[in-house]
Amino acid sequence: MSSTHANVRRLPSLNMLRAFEAAARLRSVTRAAHELSVTQSAVSHQIKGLEEWLGVALVAREGRQLALTPEGAAYLPSLSSAFDLLADATERIGRTTRRRTLTVNALPTLAAQWLIPRLAGFCAQVQDADVQLATTVSVLDFVPAAFDVSIRCLSADELAMLQARPGWRGVRFGAFLPDALTPVCSPALLARSPALRKPADLARHTLLHSRSTPLVWRDWLAAAGVGKLRPAAELGFDHAHLAVQAAVQGMGFALGNPDLVADSVAGGLLAMPFSAWTTHEKEFYWILAERSAQDADALAFCDWLQASGRTG
Template structure:
């Protein structure tokens, strides 16, 4: 038989008093009198058949059983707040919040986002950047664009696109006293590296090109974001290991060139990640359709 739930007012009073360890502060937060808090907690203790607080002069402490009870009560109220927030957001207004990688936003998404806004002016898109997987339970983010192999528990991951790896540089490096004409010429140039998951790109490409992997260890410059590495290549500082998504626009506009024909497929790709247990709201469905078309060069 299902146990009868205790008084909701009593649970609210218990959670607030346990958080503050004060009936006075709990009363102020809930906009009731201290006497009302005392009465609600006494009634809750009677319903549960156990003591929740130890009263010592002016000090207040939780009993061991109350300490065990509190996390579940607190989590239940948090879930209620989130559910109410989602309900009142009415699907939820017209705000669509997308979390993505900073470099993906700078080099690919933002230059194209105006086409989505023109097609869907009623949707207010907000972009946040992070490398971490999103906790959708917070309700702050509708979907995320992440790089990996798509094996993330508790979320729905939709394949978007994959990259190829290949060196890129400023057109100026193809000229001069020591022009970059063949892969062996890389030994005379500064190699630009990206940390944080891209550390091995140069070694992998050099191996695929049949060149000594030790070339990747020669003196160079390292950046923590790939769009910074790309910008350094545009500025002629050195040769960067490019990835399709991050350099295709700069190649098309002549800011970068591909000096060699050797490209290496990446072993991971970009995914659109959203909550697993919920249907996509209309605003996210239209963004997903636009995004899939855009990565396929259809928009």
């Protein structure tokens, strides 16, 4: 016989061993059947099969109680220890492979331009948590408890209004990034427009609008002192990040957040010709649901947002 075959373990079936161990430990076929979620006859059948396999009697009846033979009594401690070892090993494997889930809800533009490009950094920092990111266009109509962390762009008045709602008791929040806005365009478009020196010069160009933020161009132009400006053309998109993407393609001027488009500017995809005219009326806030206030992953995500916002 080869050494490989000589080392093969000779063992009865696991079902036989489990039935005997449970019945012997509980001193009852009935209680063993309940623990194993099988019938009493199934337990008795498995014990009888084990006895036949071993060639020795393991149990005996003493009235209504289950008694163990000397062989059965000697077998039980080792068998129970073996099952304890199996249970512990299985639990350890479960703990190491069981991953946690962190649900995050954010606005589409922040998610596309800023959060997703940086999210790998958080995932590397907290490796046992899977982030599920959902986007929404709803700024004020939401329930914090629906997600572990929500991210919204809010003015001070909007935040105060939300905090006054009944569902906001115990909700934590923190500002981590300014919502500043300035016109952005492709460097190629800027190169073709040498006379573009002041906001009034935008009258000769196409303005790219977002239907999710329909008033931002009006407000920016008013702040820049050209509130009555009429552009050469206008194009509309569902979300601000789509308008910015159109600007990358040279289709016109969009309003972008300098922090959100910093990577595109550094990569030569966008230019900010009027950075001196930048409006800043709101902040991006992380909003931590009360149910997540003690969750280590949610707290780590909020800390990561704060640190990432400070560094851009």
